[in-house]
Amino acid sequence: MKFLKPSEYQSQTSEIFISLKKKVHSFLPLARVEHIGSSAIEGMVSKGDLDIFLGVDKEAHTSTLEIIKSFGFEIKQGTLRTDELCMLISASYPIEVAIQVVANGSVFENFLIFRDLLQSDVVLKNEYNQLKESSAGLTEDDYRLKKSAFIENILKVRSVNGKKESHIILRQLTLADKNKFLEANDDPSWMKEGFIFAHYWESIANQDFEKFVKLSPDFAKGLHIPPEHVPCTILAAFNEDGDLVGRTSIRHELNTHLLNIGGHVGYAVVPKHRRKGYATGILKESLNYIRKHFPQIKKVLVTCDASNIGSKKTIEANRGVLENSITYEGKEKLRYWIYLSS
């Protein structure tokens, strides 16, 4: 086994990833195409290969395999194959390229959880680099076994600062999420709390799930939404078991209202899933999303009612720095900034 330094392979892997992503999207515009594996992580040593996560609805899993095969890929023998996972490889590139075709919401979302954990945890990244470097003398099979044990171990709930933190995957809703969404959205507690679980669900999507799924990516482009609203990415939050546990709304910029009280990020956790660390995980992943997609945003405003202890603790656990408190509609609101460079 030979491992390359990031500078020796990462520009090539990202170039091939970008072109393959474009190609996949020209056939499957709704597919989730994500760069995974070591080459997706800054500073990681690697064999120099490229791994791609391709998430599609379960019903489209088999037809997707045919599309990917038409690109010159073939199913990799000897790897786990289910109706929710299939690995395809191609020999048509100067490096090894593998596409993991995954059913949305399945346990194989773990590919993304592991990548996100590595991206956000320098200590873990160093441990993983050491594992690789110490495996230089191993056969490919022995290395895989060692690597799998490491990954499995970290995917169990990790302890951060002595507290349990729950892993969260943020993603756009797909048609397959209909029942989960309706169950979460119909919870009567939202009404009692005076909180809207899904923005624009009533006002723009007319409570039509298919329409909501179709229009949601447009909200991020500033389309369909009221003129006084800024473009906003709405993502559903799933736990490790694929339960829909909450949502986040990421506003791409601050207008006067948002600068005063709304903030960049708004989140909510489905009542039956509260007090399990999900809000903390949702805000953490929302910050990662901003880091990745909006690098120009260097500090993120998050606000809450002073009386909302859960939200206050969530912001503070994500290193929110209190700027001030203001009174709005008779309520005390706390305004925190979270600095992304630190």
Ligand SMILES: CC(C)(COP(=O)(O)OP(=O)(O)OC[C@H]1O[C@@H](n2cnc3c(N)ncnc32)[C@H](O)[C@@H]1OP(=O)(O)O)[C@@H](O)C(=O)NCCC(=O)NCCS
């Ligand atoms: C506020 C909210 C997001 C918290 O979600 P959650 O998943 O229960 O929060 P977490 O489990 O991540 O908890 C974070 C911390 O707050 C504490 N906490 C959560 N709810 C609490 C409550 N009602 N009272 C006291 N503490 C609470 C947790 O114990 C935890 O503290 P710890 O880190 O010291 O252990 C959730 O109650 C909610 O969705 N409320 C309605 C919508 C809302 O208020 N959104 C925020 C808008 S600013």
